[in-house]
Amino acid sequence: xxxxxxxxxxxxxxRTARIAGIREAAYRIRLNALNMGxxxxxxxxxxxxxxxxxxxxxxxxxxxxxxxxPHWGGRDRFLLSIGHYAIALYAALxxxxxxxxxxxxxxxSDESRLPxxxxxxxxxxxxxxxxSLGHGLAVATGMALGVRHQGNPAHVYNLxxxxxxxxxxxxxxxxxxxxxxxxxxxxxVDVNALQADGPTEGILRTEPVLDKWQAFGWHALxxxxxxxxxxxxxxDEARAHRGSPSVIxxxxxxxxxxxxxxxxxxxxxxxxxxxxxxxxRDQLAEGYNTEGQNR
Numbered sequence: 001x002x003x004x005x006x007x008x009x010x011x012x013x014x015r016t017a018r019i020a021g022i023r024e025a026a027y028r029i030r031l032n033a034l035n036m037g038x039x040x041x042x043x044x045x046x047x048x049x050x051x052x053x054x055x056x057x058x059x060x061x062x063x064x065x066x067x068x069x070p071h072w073g074g075r076d077r078f079l080l081s082i083g084h085y086a087i088a089l090y091a092a093l094x095x096x097x098x099x100x101x102x103x104x105x106x107x108x109s110d111e112s113r114l115p116x117x118x119x120x121x122x123x124x125x126x127x128x129x130x131x132s133l134g135h136g137l138a139v140a141t142g143m144a145l146g147v148r149h150q151g152n153p154a155h156v157y158n159l160x161x162x163x164x165x166x167x168x169x170x171x172x173x174x175x176x177x178x179x180x181x182x183x184x185x186x187x188x189v190d191v192n193a194l195q196a197d198g199p200t201e202g203i204l205r206t207e208p209v210l211d212k213w214q215a216f217g218w219h220a221l222x223x224x225x226x227x228x229x230x231x232x233x234x235x236d237e238a239r240a241h242r243g244s245p246s247v248i249x250x251x252x253x254x255x256x257x258x259x260x261x262x263x264x265x266x267x268x269x270x271x272x273x274x275x276x277x278x279x280x281r282d283q284l285a286e287g288y289n290t291e292g293q294n295r
Contacts, residue, residue, distance in 0.1 A: 083130015
């Protein structure tokens with residue numbers, strides 16, 4: 001702190017730097033997700049673009065980990081129960097330095113450590129295997145109980161989708177976590193309002209989501225999942241909260257950052273034409289640069 005600084009101005013500068021760093025990371029996560037998607041010509045690109053700000057906030061600003069030691073006992077645990085979001089998590093793990101950026105080009109290929117659905121036995125930094133939805137929060141329950149029993153200050157995060165709120169196992173786990181007072185758990189719900197079979201509200205109405213989590217005994221927050229400043233505030237509040245588990249409900253936009261893909265029909269699993277990948281990258285860069293100029 002210089003003689004001209006005050007605690008208030010220093011805090012503002014620190015927050016500004018945090019936001020800028022997360023924003024840069026989110027851009028790279030989106031770019032790498034597009035590059036991986038191009039390898040296959042299709043995939044869960046919309047979800048990766050939508051959740052990039054959440055993952056950038058977690059891995060750049062919140063999570064305690066050692067990039068060169070994914071099994072470090074003191075690490076925070078980040079559980080991806082939405083296995084098909086693996087493309088997004090791989091990009092985040094590359095941003096974190098846990099896997100090489102160069103390895104992302106092997107996504108979904110034979111013998112790759114980066115299969116299209118997350119596999120803990122294949123990928124460093126992937127805590128659990130995904131696939132059948134609705135199991136992540138139950139695993140988080142056991143992990144959180146275990147580290148608390150050990151006196152380990154590790155925090156357990158579980159990223160789940162709004163589609164997983166259709167599963168009874170999710171709510172059973174929510175009850176258990178609240179019952180045991182596991183304030184070392186933060187659930188993150190990606191509400192993009194879309195499932196494989198159509199809009200979420202048409203498959204199974206789960207709203208009011210915030211009220212449901214609160215009724216289950218959780219400290220519940222709801223934010224725009226593509227607003228980095230709001231995400232930082234929510235994660236800071238959740239981390240500091242004591243006495244009950246926290247859930248951050250993140251309303252995200254499929255394809256966020258790439259207008260070409262934000263309006264794509266059948267966006268759950270996107271097929272993108274060969275010539276469109278570069279258009280998508282150009283739109284992403286244009287939006288990122290324009291936003292930066294307006295700050």
